[in-house]
Amino acid sequence: MTDQDTHTTIDRLTERYFAGLTSLEEERTLRCLLARDGSIEHSPQRATMAYTAMMRRQSSRPHTALRRAMSIAAATATAVGLTYAALTFGAADSECYAMIDNRMIDDRAAVTAMVEATLGEVAAARDDMQASVASQLNEINLQL
Amino acid sequence: MKPRLILLAVFMAIAFMALGADRTKSAAMIERHSSAPGAEVTVIKGGDLSRYGLSEYHSLTLPSATAATADEIAAAVSADIASATDREVSYHNGRIKYAFLTMPTADDGLNRYVIYVCNPAKSGRRRVVLIDIKGKATARQLQNLIKITSK
Numbered sequence: 001m002t003d004q005d006t007h008t009t010i011d012r013l014t015e016r017y018f019a020g021l022t023s024l025e026e027e028r029t030l031r032c033l034l035a036r037d038g039s040i041e042h043s044p045q046r047a048t049m050a051y052t053a054m055m056r057r058q059s060s061r062p063h064t065a066l067r068r069a070m071s072i073a074a075a076t077a078t079a080v081g082l083t084y085a086a087l088t089f090g091a092a093d094s095e096c097y098a099m100i101d102n103r104m105i106d107d108r109a110a111v112t113a114m115v116e117a118t119l120g121e122v123a124a125a126r127d128d129m130q131a132s133v134a135s136q137l138n139e140i141n142l143q144l
Numbered sequence: 145m146k147p148r149l150i151l152l153a154v155f156m157a158i159a160f161m162a163l164g165a166d167r168t169k170s171a172a173m174i175e176r177h178s179s180a181p182g183a184e185v186t187v188i189k190g191g192d193l194s195r196y197g198l199s200e201y202h203s204l205t206l207p208s209a210t211a212a213t214a215d216e217i218a219a220a221v222s223a224d225i226a227s228a229t230d231r232e233v234s235y236h237n238g239r240i241k242y243a244f245l246t247m248p249t250a251d252d253g254l255n256r257y258v259i260y261v262c263n264p265a266k267s268g269r270r271r272v273v274l275i276d277i278k279g280k281a282t283a284r285q286l287q288n289l290i291k292i293t294s295k
Contacts, residue, residue: 122273
């Protein structure tokens with residue numbers, strides 16, 4: 001493209017730009033041509049394009065920042081929600097059951113009887129331990 | 145998109161690690177052997193337990209555990225003995241026979257106890273009882289409850 005062609009294209013696109021008829025592609029072309037063209041003749045157009053480009057960037061910045069903040073907030077909320085769901089999964093308020101050889105028993109009386117039997121074994125083991133301690137202390141006492 | 149996924153993964157990993165850290169080694173053993181042949185598992189949460197100042201009761205009884213299984217459980221109990229804040233333990237022939245352990249307070253602020261009993265069974269096998277209890281009750285209150293309940 002010769003300098004003359006460039007000037008003609010700039011003039012034509014500038015006219016269309018101010019008439020509000022340019023497409024995005026044409027605006028891009030106009031900006032490129034103005035950037036390449038260093039003539040004083042087109043300084044006002046260059047200044048206008050630079051100003052509008054700057055304003056567009058400034059107006060888009062808070063929007064992008066807001067979107068980013070919102071997406072981080074959404075990701076955090078999702079993470080917190082999923083974590084809470086994972087931590088509380090299967091945690092019912094009240095449960096009472098027993099499994100014997102993988103067979104489920106949910107009869108409360110039967111489960112209670114099993115608990116009593118188990119605690120009975122614990123109590124017997126503790127009694128044994130206490131009897132043993134008492135016996136040892138008694139032996140020590142006899143030596144004194 | 146990628147940083148958000150990484151953030152999510154990190155968050156979940158921390159949560160699961162925290163969840164694992166709150167459990168005792170014995171509680172993991174109860175879960176691990178709950179489907180073993182002959183295993184008796186009891187799970188009680190809430191309900192009547194709150195009358196005794198307890199919120200969770202989880203027990204495992206293996207009436208005829210192999211030496212390998214019994215040793216694995218005993219090793220987990222030994223690890224809990226090391227981290228217990230208060231312990232009552234008796235040994236027989238170098239093996240733990242009885243243990244009543246007060247574990248560090250759970251994340252939800254409740255007291256946590258581990259009770260273990262191991263007695264000889266037929267054919268060189270062992271009868272193992274392992275209980276994981278959580279609640280507001282003190283160790284003394286729990287021991288009294290065991291004494292009363294078993295009578």
